[in-house]
Amino acid sequence: MLRPNQRIAWMISFGLIWFGCAGCPAPKPAETSRQNPEKIKSSQESWGAIVLQGEKIGHTMEKIERLTHDQTDYVRTTTVEQMQIQRAGQPLKMAIENVFLSLPDGSLKQFSTKVDQAGSVTRFTGQVARDGKTLSISTQGGSSQGVANDSIPWQPGYGGLHAVYRLFQEPPIEAGQKRSAMALVPTMNRMAKHSIQGQEKEAVSMLDGSMVTLLKTKYLTEIEGQPPLESTAWVDEVGEIVKMTSPVQNFEIYRCSKEFALSPNKAVSFDLALDTIVPVDRMPQRNRDELEELTYEVKLKSGDPAKIFASSSNQKVTAIDANTAKLRVWRIRPDTKLPAELPENDKPTDADLASSPLVQVEDPAVQELLRKAKFSGANATQQVMLLEKFVHDTIEEKNFSQGFLSAAEVAQGKTGDCTEHAVLLMALLRAKGFPARGALGLVYVDYGEKKGFAYHMWTEVWMGDRWLPLDATRGKGGIGVDYIKVTQTDLSGSGAFAAFLPVTQVIGQLEIEVAE
Template sequence: MRRTFVCLVVLLLAARAGADQPKGRLLLDHWYAAYLNGAKAGFVHTTVREFGSGTKILRTVNELDLRVKRFKDDVRMFMQTGTDETPAGKVTGVFMRQGLAEGQQLVLTGTVDDEQLHVKVTGLANPMDKKIWWNDQVIGLYGEMNLFRNKKVKPGDTFSYMHYEPSLNAVVTVKVTVKDFEEIDNNGRKLKLLRVESRPDKILGVQLPASSLWLNKDLDVVRSQVEMEGLGKLVLVQTSKEEAQRRDGPTAKLPDIGLTNLIRLNRRIEDPHETDSVTYRITLPNDDEPATAFVRDSRQKVARAKGKSFELTIQAIRKPDPDTDGGEDNVAEYLKSNDFINSKDAKVREFAAEAVGREKDPWRKAQRIERWVHDHMRVVNFSVAMATADHVARTLEGDCSEFAMLTAAMCRAAGVPARIAVGLVYAENKGMPTLAYHMWTEVCVAGQWLALDATLGRGSVGACHLKITHHSWNDTQSIAPLLPLTRVMLGKPAIEVIRTGAED
């Protein structure tokens, strides 16, 4: 039972996507109840169907359906993944269906051709059609379900295998260690089950969490558990359809992942968004190289790295410096229209022209766009996943990711190079100082990158925005640009304010 996709879909908070009901002879129909920190949150449904009158194909489909809360809003997360395999275990095809926003979904299909996977992605502005490396040793979902039985695993065994992760469009190696038998309370029944630890290799430098699996006497997975920072303990238990789909009352009992993802600070920062300089001490106990987790650029510097901690000093840059050569001369990448930052969209271009008017100065153009987005959008829908800019231009609602995407697209449409920044921002929750995960926009003016945040609409960004990474979102139809954010979340960050500019 694959677990990697669960971690990734939680980052996206995927909106509900309609799932086609496949035909074919049903061979297997398994249901798993999903619990978050002990509260019933949804289910995973796995089916295997047989197709073909000559050469048989086994199609395995996993559907994840979870409910959580995010800043008091109910969020429905849905993702469908699957593989086609021969009875001998050769993968012939892959697919994924993932919601991006209400009425918008990404659909990936892939067919195996010798040593290549021919992948097509639809649902975005520019459908993708490309080939990636493939290895015939990759195991599909059906192969994973039978892996332990086929290997006749026993305590002490270790091995590895490869599977395809569609949310990243990449092949991932998973290392497996078979532990010992344990007595487990499984749906009120005491069972003696064999525990297995499953750990994926790093993906683009990010270590996703390991999973614990428990096997019954037939070596089938009947229970699994993964600890996900910001979400908590996710446990899947094999059960009946009725029990898996049963709802245990209101979502009030479920964790609010908006609140659980807040990082507490040791003290308040007065007038945070007007503060021009702050030094933070950041500790990432679960990261191998903490000092590389936050990007270094003209506004933030890393110093005094020791063990799992380092200092990050941020100096606000409020406007272009005419006496400074920013050094960024390769801006073509940040002017292109792409699937997420679709600056060629007619509505995006219309709004950009309306916001900019007759303004010619690039920095003032960008500031006017930031103000337009701030004034015209509504922060109403935290259940949206990662809507594209053209979609946002038609709804004019969302959270920080939608504000950032639309701002970047409108800036590009107005001829101002722009990219998306991902990181943390100062926020107070019931009087408690915290940092919240956040997205904003950066624009390049005279070779200098300057930050804007349409969620706040203040015309510049101070020292209370801590950037983890930035990306143009070109040539990507996956969530790979968010993996550095995942790295920080899984690093279990602790952050202190050491000093502010007013104290220097």
């Protein structure tokens, strides 16, 4: 069966590779215990093809094992998603692996997740406490594979992959039925309410051109603090998903044979970087860097931009209707007076200064770079501007072939795109004592035939009473009004990748124009 919770993992993956991500070998099963061997009672394996523009670009595999250990029954669910796609003309491979161990009723006991980003591996492992009230999660990331530990509140009935599977199959969902369960979202490592609603049967086209009658279902995932995610799944008479759609750029997944799933992928013309550029009407073409303010009108085909785009740092979002908002952006510098209309800045947290598996403040390579930066006689403002330019000059090879590398890996390899510039600048600023975080959004670009807003990541540093935006990919001493922020992140702990979710809900949905 194709697993609906996989669809959120794809969305996070797509978000990562728009800013950076990548590939994996076979997953390691979650361990029940080393003392007594487990007994496998049954094992079921299924395969799927990930399709874009009618061509297979990757595959999924899932295995469901029912086993017994210490006289207790368990269900172990293993999923693998792999794909290859093009970003800025360069091929990128990516994969996510999950191994979840649950009780037959869906209650989660432990899990492991692996995300391989072009050789940079991030691993998450989680264990539910004996009293069922806490899920402890360990995160390993970067070349140093340092470990960070945190936990999230839990309840004994909360589940994982198997809990969502049961919504569709135990018993098979029927038209008019509604079901829901609380379950962990893989990769994001956050709890969500998963709801399905059986709709009507309809004829569905398959990869070979045939038509199959399937039950259409609406699948909704609601994570606290995030806009709800909605997608469509078509199921057969036993509740197995035969076809799914992702709201991101029309990716689809079809149930298929293992032979077809593992067959060579096809190249597609779609480019994640170039073909997602959002055109904009009436964009000023001269002296944009000098503009103090610019107002945009942003519209989403599905969703409310006032609930997705951030009102913070240097921009304010005001709703116009359910799908449209006015977005005012200001050019902020350390010495400029903050506009009265700008929302009060949220203060930095401890995480904005801390080391993490992606922002290794204390890593030797990061510390060595900090020693090379020349701060002699510089005040605080000059220091942050110096670091922005220093990172711009330090990353010698500007390319899109890397995944989302950690700060330590960037410090060692000195290569990457906007994510690598942003994360290294975050680490150096924190190492120097400045609270810093990442900003995710869009920046205006002019590639000749391609003009518009491209998805981008930059850095924000706390300076006295404001978050000051910096962009080490350009190294110009701050940013202008041709940047639009969707959200921000401290990239801390097990939920670091959750910050990319709002961006995935914008991609392929957004229209922008400069307000008159």
